[in-house]
Amino acid sequence: xxxxxxxxxxxxxxxxxxxxxxxxxxxxxxxxxxxxxxxxxxxxxxxxxxxxxxxxxxxxxxxxxxxxxxxxxxxxxxxxxxxxxxxxxxxxxxxxxxxxxxxxxxxxxxxxxxxxxxxxxxxxxxxxxxxxxxxxxxxxxxxxxxxxxxxxxxxxxxxxxxxxxxxxxxxxxxxxxxxxxxxxxxxxxxxxxxxxxxxxxxxxxxxxxxxxxxxxxxxxxxxxxxxxxxxxxxxxxxxxxxxx
Numbered sequence: 001x002x003x004x005x006x007x008x009x010x011x012x013x014x015x016x017x018x019x020x021x022x023x024x025x026x027x028x029x030x031x032x033x034x035x036x037x038x039x040x041x042x043x044x045x046x047x048x049x050x051x052x053x054x055x056x057x058x059x060x061x062x063x064x065x066x067x068x069x070x071x072x073x074x075x076x077x078x079x080x081x082x083x084x085x086x087x088x089x090x091x092x093x094x095x096x097x098x099x100x101x102x103x104x105x106x107x108x109x110x111x112x113x114x115x116x117x118x119x120x121x122x123x124x125x126x127x128x129x130x131x132x133x134x135x136x137x138x139x140x141x142x143x144x145x146x147x148x149x150x151x152x153x154x155x156x157x158x159x160x161x162x163x164x165x166x167x168x169x170x171x172x173x174x175x176x177x178x179x180x181x182x183x184x185x186x187x188x189x190x191x192x193x194x195x196x197x198x199x200x201x202x203x204x205x206x207x208x209x210x211x212x213x214x215x216x217x218x219x220x221x222x223x224x225x226x227x228x229x230x231x232x233x234x235x236x237x238x239x240x241x242x243x244x
Contacts, residue, residue, distance in 0.1 A: 001118060001185065005138055006178040009115070012142045013174030016149025017167065020157060031154070034147040035086065036228045039212030040235025042205050045140045048243045050202045054195060061195040070203025073113075077204075080106025084151045085144075086212045091158040097165075100156060104169055107152065108176050110204060114141050115177035117198040119184020136243060137201075141177060144208065149173060 019030070054063045074085075080102050082090045092099055118138060149170055156166040189197070213232065224232075 001181050005118070006181065008138065008142050009145065009177045009181070010174040012145045013149040013170055016146040017153035017170035020150050020153030031089075031147060031150055032228065033231055034150060035212050036231040037235040038143045038147050039086070039209045040232040041143050041239050042140050043209035043213065044236040044239030045136050045243065046202055046205050046209065048239060049136045050140075050198070050205070054199045054202055061192045061199070063195055063199040066196040066199035067203040067206070070200035071207045072203075073200065074110065074204035074207040077106040077110050081110070082106075082155075083211075084155060085110060085148050085208050086215070089151050089155045089158065091155060093160055095159045095161075097161075099159070100161060100165070100169060103152070103155070104172065107148065107173060111145070111173060111176035112180040112183075113197075114144075114201045114204065115180020115182075116184040117194065117201050118177075119181035119186075120189050120194040120197060136239075137198075139242070140205065144205075145174075145177065 051067075054067065078085065082088055082103060084103060084107055118141070152173060153166060153170055156169055157163075161169075184197075
C-alpha cells in the first residue's frame with residue numbers, strides 16, 4: 001500500500017471525530033445522512049466488486065462459508081461495540097472507563113480485520129482479470145470509518161469522557177485499519193486464506209450496510225424520507241460509476 005492510502009484510513013477517523021466535536025445537536029442531525037451514504041456505497045461495492053472478486057478467485061477456499069462467518073463475527077462484535085459501526089450512540093452519562101474499553105475492543109477488532117485484505121492485496125490478492133479492486137475496498141473502508149468515528153466521538157463526548165481521552169480513542173481507532181494492512185503485507189498469507197479473509201470482511205460489510213439501510217427511516221415506520229432515499233441512491237451510483 002502507498003503512504004497516501006495509510007493516511008486516508010487514519011485521517012478519516014480524525015475527520016469523523018472532529019465533526020462530532022462541532023456540537024452534539026448538530027452532529028446528531030448530520031449522522032443519518034453520512035450513514036445512509038456510506039451504507040449504500042458499502043452495499044453497492046460489495047455487490048458489484050467484492051463478492052464477484054471473492055467468488056472468482058479460489059474455488060476451494062469456501063468463500064460462501066467465510067462470508068457467513070464474517071457476518072456473524074460482526075454480529076458478535078456489535079455486542080461489545082454497541083452498534084457504533086452503524087451509528088448507534090448509546091450514551092452512558094458519567095460512564096466508567098470499562099464501558100469505553102468495551103466499545104473500543106469491539107470496534108477495534110473490526111477495524112483491524114477489515115485492514116488485513118488491503119495489505120494482502122498488495123501481493124496481488126485482489127487482481128482479477130488484470131483489474132485491481134483494492135481501491136474500491138479502500139474507499140469503502142474509509143467511507144465507513146468516517147461515520148463510525150463520528151458516532152464514536154459523539155458517544156464518548158456525550159458520556160462525559162475527557163477531550164484527551166476521546167481523541168486518544170479516535171487516534172487508536174484510526175491506526176487499527178492501517179495496522180491491519182501492515183500485518184496483511186508482512187504476513188505470508190497464501191492465496192486461499194487471502195480469499196477467506198476478504199470474504200470475512202465482505203460478510204461484515206454486508207451486516208453493517210444492511211443494518212444501516214434497514215434503519216434508514218429512523219422512525220421504525222418502515223418508511224424513508226425523500227432526502228435519505230436520494231442520499232442512498234447517490235451512494236449506490238457513486239459505487240457503480242467508480243466500479244466501471
